[in-house]
Amino acid sequence: MITTRQLGFSYSRKRKPLFEGLDLSLPAGTICGMLGANGAGKSTLLKIFAGLLFPQTGDCHVLGHRPGAREPSFLADIFLLPEEIHVQPLTAARYTARYGSLYPRFDRDRFFALLDEFELPLDQNADALSMGQKKKFLLAFGIATNTRLLIMDEPTNGLDIPSKSQFRRVLINHFDPARSFIISTHQVHDLESLIDSVLVIADGRILLHAPLDTVAQRLTVEVEHQKPDDALFVEQTLDGYRVLRANESGIDSSVDLSLLFGFVTTHKAEAQALFADPAPFARQALPAKGVSA
């Protein structure tokens, strides 16, 4: 679905390149969580995928298109939910009439069903909604466009706790294998029980890109009262230590994205060695539809 080859990008010639020789291959039909600290280059990479920024070296192909060409057939097949959003001063019905027809597979009924699920007022102009409601409005529109790729940049920023659960539930319920979702965030807990593959970016490099199943096979998470010496990564909590170790039991463990992120970004060499031969990407099992995340 997305491939980059030797991709290089810099905002300015004077500054160090943000990406240099980046190779990446994201398969279709997954919900991929993109993790990284502030300034790691998550948003930049998403903008390159969306055709809003152009790579200076190497190339990038998304859904068989070169995003930089910004062809309407490409733009009609992706939807970007940016971190900071603006919505037109229109009601849902007018918004649909104006912009829905530009997306060949737009599903009006699904849009209104989602607005109903998000409990958004239908007769109010979208610009008068709160920030969280605006995000939900655009997310509902993005899902209803039925584009093959839905890119979300920090979608849970500005959402309250019930809305975050609602967000996860809606994404899971409206995912189908013909589509792919990429969710970038630095709030790792928002992605738990939602994504099926993880991509960790730091310093313009891909530190990890693996299916969650592989992560569960190779790492295990335990809670211990004493700080261990043999752990790959340890995070102190109020009731002890959350400990990350290599999984040698042969039984899939649960995945703690926060620990995983900490381990991968602080122990780069060990992480690379551990995931040097990730299992090939296959369609990952998703929670059954209708499950409350």
Added chain:
Amino acid sequence: MNDIFDPRRFARVLLNDLLQLQPRRVAFASLGLAGLGLLVYLANVGTPVAQAEGSPLALVQFAALLLLGGSIFTSMIFNDMHHPLERYHYLMLPCSNLERFVSRYLISAPLYVLYAIVLYKVFEIGANFVCALLREGRVVAPLDLGATGFIELVKAYFFLHLFVFGGAIWFRSHALLKTMFAGFVFWALFGTAFFVAVRLFYRDAFISLFETNPDGPYLNFEFLFIDGVVWLHKLLFAAFLAWCLFLAWLGLKDHEVQGGL
């Protein structure tokens, strides 16, 4: 799906762009302009100039609406593309660059001229009705749409529009002021280059930078203005306009993304 120009998609883009102008705001702006115009009519209706056949008052007032109003309007036509938040919506809409370009061009050039004519004619009827009531039946001579002055004015708008339209694409803020400044710099440089070139190529015709040589050859550029080469003027002018439009188009392609993201 045609990736360059699709008539159905273009119709949707054009309609969206028109609706985005917000009819209520346009109506309020029109009423405001009509109010100002009425004051000018009332102040001048008694003068012979205002009542004379082919009165310049209507033409001058229409010129202000067309040139000034049109320039301000055109300079803002790509505001959504430059706005840090609105630009995502503008840029991610599935339509081609050509469709965006043509749609905004049509709105700010021919459709604006049409709007200005209709607005002025409606205003004229109302304003002259009020003038007749308040000023003992005296009215201002109507705007003559067939007059040479009117046609020249519309041509001038289309010419001016090209620069302002290009400026609206290139400059992210204060587009009109920056376009005026860029235009001033361009013509100043062009004039200077011409001035220097003449002095270099016809060195014998001058004794200093500003003094001609009385014994030197007589420089006669009148051949450039005789009727026989009018077609050449028109061709060069058309090429210049096409070049300006092409520059604006290139600007849109390059400028719509990358900058400010």
